[in-house]
Amino acid sequence: MTAIPHPPRFGARSNVPPEGTRGVLIAVLILAVMLGGAVLIGWLLSGLTARVYPEAPPYMILIYGVAALLLMLPVVLRLFPWMVSWYYLFPALVFLAAFTILPIVLTVNYAFTNYNAVNSGNPDSALRTTATISADKRVVTLGETPQSDSVQQYLRCETPNCTGATLVLFDDQASVPYKARIASVDGLQITLAAPFTTDIEVARATRLNAISYIGLANFREIFAKASRALVPVFIWTVVFAFSTVTINAIAGLVLGILLYNKNLKGRNVYRTLLFLPWAIPAVISVQMWVALLNQQFGIVNKGLGLLGLAAVPWLNDPLWAKVSVLVVNLWLGFPYMMTATISALSTINEDLYEAASIDGASRLQQISNITLPLLKNSFTPILLSGFAFNFNNFGIIYLLTQGGPDQQGREATARSTDILLSWGYNTAFSSSGQSNYSLASAIALIIFFLTLAISLVNFKAAGVFEEARK
Amino acid sequence: MTAIPTQDAAEVYVHREPSLLRKALPWLVVAALVLAVGVLAFYLNKSMEGRQKSFTIYFVERGWVRFLLFLLAASGVLALTSLLGQRIGMARTGRKITYSAVLGVQLTHLFLMLVVLVAIYPLFYVLIAAFDPRNSLFAFPDFSNPNILYKTGLLPRLEVLSYENFQKLFEGVAIPLWQLALAGISGAALTALGIMAIIGRTGRESEGLNQTRTWILRILMVAVAVLVVFMGPAQFSGSTNESKFLLSVRNTLLVSGITGILAILLSTTAGYAIARLRFPGRFQTLLFFIFIQMFPVFLALVAVYTLMVLLGLSNTFTGLILAYSGGAIAFNTWIFKGYVESLPESLEEAAMVDGATRWQTFIKVVIPLSGGILVFIFLNQFIGTYAEFILANILLTGVEKWTVGIMLLSFTQGQFSTKWGVFAAAATLGALPIVALFYGFQGYFVGGTVSGGVKE
Numbered sequence: 071m072t073a074i075p076h077p078p079r080f081g082a083r084s085n086v087p088p089e090g091t092r093g094v095l096i097a098v099l100i101l102a103v104m105l106g107g108a109v110l111i112g113w114l115l116s117g118l119t120a121r122v123y124p125e126a127p128p129y130m131i132l133i134y135g136v137a138a139l140l141l142m143l144p145v146v147l148r149l150f151p152w153m154v155s156w157y158y159l160f161p162a163l164v165f166l167a168a169f170t171i172l173p174i175v176l177t178v179n180y181a182f183t184n185y186n187a188v189n190s191g192n193p194d195s196a197l198r199t200t201a202t203i204s205a206d207k208r209v210v211t212l213g214e215t216p217q218s219d220s221v222q223q224y225l226r227c228e229t230p231n232c233t234g235a236t237l238v239l240f241d242d243q244a245s246v247p248y249k250a251r252i253a254s255v256d257g258l259q260i261t262l263a264a265p266f267t268t269d270i271e272v273a274r275a276t277r278l279n280a281i282s283y284i285g286l287a288n289f290r291e292i293f294a295k296a297s298r299a300l301v302p303v304f305i306w307t308v309v310f311a312f313s314t315v316t317i318n319a320i321a322g323l324v325l326g327i328l329l330y331n332k333n334l335k336g337r338n339v340y341r342t343l344l345f346l347p348w349a350i351p352a353v354i355s356v357q358m359w360v361a362l363l364n365q366q367f368g369i370v371n372k373g374l375g376l377l378g379l380a381a382v383p384w385l386n387d388p389l390w391a392k393v394s395v396l397v398v399n400l401w402l403g404f405p406y407m408m409t410a411t412i413s414a415l416s417t418i419n420e421d422l423y424e425a426a427s428i429d430g431a432s433r434l435q436q437i438s439n440i441t442l443p444l445l446k447n448s449f450t451p452i453l454l455s456g457f458a459f460n461f462n463n464f465g466i467i468y469l470l471t472q473g474g475p476d477q478q479g480r481e482a483t484a485r486s487t488d489i490l491l492s493w494g495y496n497t498a499f500s501s502s503g504q505s506n507y508s509l510a511s512a513i514a515l516i517i518f519f520l521t522l523a524i525s526l527v528n529f530k531a532a533g534v535f536e537e538a539r540k
Numbered sequence: 541m542t543a544i545p546t547q548d549a550a551e552v553y554v555h556r557e558p559s560l561l562r563k564a565l566p567w568l569v570v571a572a573l574v575l576a577v578g579v580l581a582f583y584l585n586k587s588m589e590g591r592q593k594s595f596t597i598y599f600v601e602r603g604w605v606r607f608l609l610f611l612l613a614a615s616g617v618l619a620l621t622s623l624l625g626q627r628i629g630m631a632r633t634g635r636k637i638t639y640s641a642v643l644g645v646q647l648t649h650l651f652l653m654l655v656v657l658v659a660i661y662p663l664f665y666v667l668i669a670a671f672d673p674r675n676s677l678f679a680f681p682d683f684s685n686p687n688i689l690y691k692t693g694l695l696p697r698l699e700v701l702s703y704e705n706f707q708k709l710f711e712g713v714a715i716p717l718w719q720l721a722l723a724g725i726s727g728a729a730l731t732a733l734g735i736m737a738i739i740g741r742t743g744r745e746s747e748g749l750n751q752t753r754t755w756i757l758r759i760l761m762v763a764v765a766v767l768v769v770f771m772g773p774a775q776f777s778g779s780t781n782e783s784k785f786l787l788s789v790r791n792t793l794l795v796s797g798i799t800g801i802l803a804i805l806l807s808t809t810a811g812y813a814i815a816r817l818r819f820p821g822r823f824q825t826l827l828f829f830i831f832i833q834m835f836p837v838f839l840a841l842v843a844v845y846t847l848m849v850l851l852g853l854s855n856t857f858t859g860l861i862l863a864y865s866g867g868a869i870a871f872n873t874w875i876f877k878g879y880v881e882s883l884p885e886s887l888e889e890a891a892m893v894d895g896a897t898r899w900q901t902f903i904k905v906v907i908p909l910s911g912g913i914l915v916f917i918f919l920n921q922f923i924g925t926y927a928e929f930i931l932a933n934i935l936l937t938g939v940e941k942w943t944v945g946i947m948l949l950s951f952t953q954g955q956f957s958t959k960w961g962v963f964a965a966a967a968t969l970g971a972l973p974i975v976a977l978f979y980g981f982q983g984y985f986v987g988g989t990v991s992g993g994v995k996e
Contacts, residue, residue, distance in 0.1 A: 093820030158813030169866030176843035349978035351927035353945035378603035
């Protein structure tokens with residue numbers, strides 16, 4: 071970095087950005103203000119729109135926000151001309167903030183709550199009760215309190231007087247919920263904080279199943295059941311990712327070295343054919359393998375029958391199911407490793423082999439002393455990124471075995487072939503997990519940290535940070 | 541890109557004998573692997589004990605012995621033909637050819653043929669099953685047939701094949717004439733491209749041929765895009781899931797295509813800025829991108845799901861595409877940055893000396909030079925999105941919005957019945973576009989992915 075001839079004039083509209091950390095911070099601050107302002111404007115305008123047109127879709131906030139950003143761009147550029155460099159990055163940063171950063175922040179947030187199918191932040195429709203409202207629209211009288219002894223228990227208030235809690239009111243149709251804040255509770259009578267002015271005939275009421283913070287309870291649950299879920303699933307995830315990369319790499323290396331033989335006629339035909347498993351979308355081919363690996367009718371067992379071998383319970387036995395996952399992932403993954411080997415081999419100087427053969431080295435010696443050591447450099451990052459990819463390779467597990475088959479002494483969401491990610495998915499979205507979104511978020515948080523550790527090692531080895539610093 | 545060698549010229553190579561542990565390490569690893577495989581085999585064998593032989597499968601007693609004998613015989617024949625080949629070759633070329641080299645090549649052929657058979661036969665079998673109305677993926681073999689291949693059920697019966705499974709996929713589908721015409725144009729364009737690829741193989745490349753190919757490609761792209769955008773759920777009146785299969789293909793193509801375009805739009809400007817502009821915060825932004833890339837969007841799937849429900853975008857393509865867009869940025873920016881850095885900077889400098897602004901330089905100099913890498917970014921994103929499953933499965937709940945993967949899953953894990961014949965037909969049709977893209981753009985794809993894998 072050369073020294074700037076004269077110090078940049080702040081205050082004046084300079085084309086030169088402020089130097090160093092200060093410049094970064096100012097730029098980030100400006101971007102954050104723009105983004106925050108756009109979100110605020112979007113929120114206000116969409117709220118207004120919802121008042122006027124109640125049917126207006128909730129995503130209007132996005133449209134208003136983007137419009138506000140577009141209007142802000144030229145104004146900010148007038149004030150800070152040097153921001154133009156950041157404008158190249160702006161679309162990417164906005165999308166990352168909205169659809170990557172925000173979900174991650176929300177995930178961290180949910181991990182400490184009790185968010186699930188019941189506590190979803192919606193009115194409880196199962197515990198609805200009759201209600202009447204007084205003439206001054208201040209006092210609501212409940213008909214009864216289902217499944218609880220008092221209004222306090224029914225509404226699950228934190229204070230004895232229920233001040234600040236929320237009551238949900240309906241008309242006779244019970245179609246649209248209206249929320250009202252509570253000032254105090256006396257017997258079955260609930261006094262509202264403000265008169266309920268909405269023009270409906272109040273006939274029913276219910277509580278709000280609010281999402282509340284429960285501290286580390288989700289993590290405690292995970293670690294309390296660690297021997298039934300976390301530990302075996304984690305071990306299998308690591309074993310799966312490690313062995314599938316190893317097996318694929320060995321197969322790819324062997325095939326790649328065999329196909330890189332110039333004397334082999336028709337090697338392009340072999341290459342084109344062996345390419346096919348890579349070309350077919352995995353989402354289709356994995357499901358195909360479910361049929362092919364069927365114990366009674368699958369072609370694989372029919373083929374083994376021809377060889378006089380017993381019918382293997384590929385997907386029905388906990389251990390064999392693990393083998394099946396590895397076999398199918400080998401079928402899916404070897405073409406990539408083969409191609410990587412071939413393109414890495416083509417960068418090796420031919421003279422080395424020539425010199426070696428003049429010195430009398432056999433083909434095997436050439437492979438073990440020239441090819442493999444030189445391949446090590448280009449293979450390390452491929453193997454590491456393969457490990458990181460397979461660590462979260464949800465698709466093959468879910469589509470091939472759905473995590474099954476069942477295994478003794480395991481949670482219903484963490485069966486014999488479940489990896490960490492599919493365990494989290496089952497917890498949130500499968501029938502066995504009962505939509506426990508907060509527990510799934512806690513699991514996701516654990517996966518975040520593991521993925522982070524793997525990726526840091528990965529990038530360190532691949533020299534990504536060095537390339538970034540240039 | 542090339543690293544400057546840092547070693548001193550005075551530094552000379554000194555041979556050091558590697559330590560004993562280092563010498564033994566490969567063998568220790570091999571021993572550990574063998575041990576692991578042995579233990580695994582022991583337990584697998586144990587789990588097989590006491591299992592009844594399946595009555596649905598025809599067993600050939602000691603079939604593996606016959607197979608080994610066949611391999612041995614084949615190797616013997618190859619040993620003889622190699623000897624012959626070596627003699628004839630030496631006599632014809634007059635050079636010395638070693639016997640082991642010829643035999644090695646022959647045995648490699650045998651080995652590769654076996655690998656191809658094992659790897660590709662399942663695909664062939666599914667392809668035949670697609671035309672078999674008897675649900676042959678799940679059929680009893682023909683025990684009474686004298687031919688051993690039919691008796692084991694390995695070879696499908698070719699005489700019963702029909703289009704029945706495919707007809708089920710197109711039941712109640714109304715395709716207006718203009719769509720048929722567009723489909724015809726696309727088909728013709730594809731055929732023409734195929735023929736031109738064959739002509740190109742024979743080596744008669746010419747400027748005219750290249751130009752024609754570009755035009756045909758453009759026509760194909762426009763026709764397919766119009767078809768995909770204007771095909772709608774109203775055309776699919778069938779009551780079954782499978783009659784909406786074509787709609788699911790269209791949905792997947794639409795989502796993948798828009799995600800691919802979005803990936804280009806979002807990552808090119810960012811990649812260019814990081815590669816060329818020097819401003820405080822550039823390195824930090826790059827680190828931030830690398831950091832973000834570590835977290836695939838689907839890790840935050842609960843939050844993505846909740847966010848889309850809150851925004852009213854669940855069960856819409858917009859929501860799905862937005863969810864994908866976050867994951868599409870970091871990697872592609874990194875790839876494009878690497879590409880721009882490999883371009884000579886002098887071109888841009890010349891343009892700027894001539895009075896072009898940065899933005900004009902980017903649009904008029906850099907973008908026209910980056911055709912190949914843009915094709916790669918688009919294809920990589922397109923194919924990745926086509927095969928994506930987890931987010932689509934969570935966000936798309938209505939049959940009319942399903943993508944191919946979810947549609948296929950409904951055939952195989954359907955609540956009431958599994959329809960394997962229909963599945964095979966649908967899998968064949970659904971895989972075709974991607975296989976065609978893959979082989980059509982093999983060069984771009986392989987080079988980019990492998991180098992991307994190295995950089996990732």
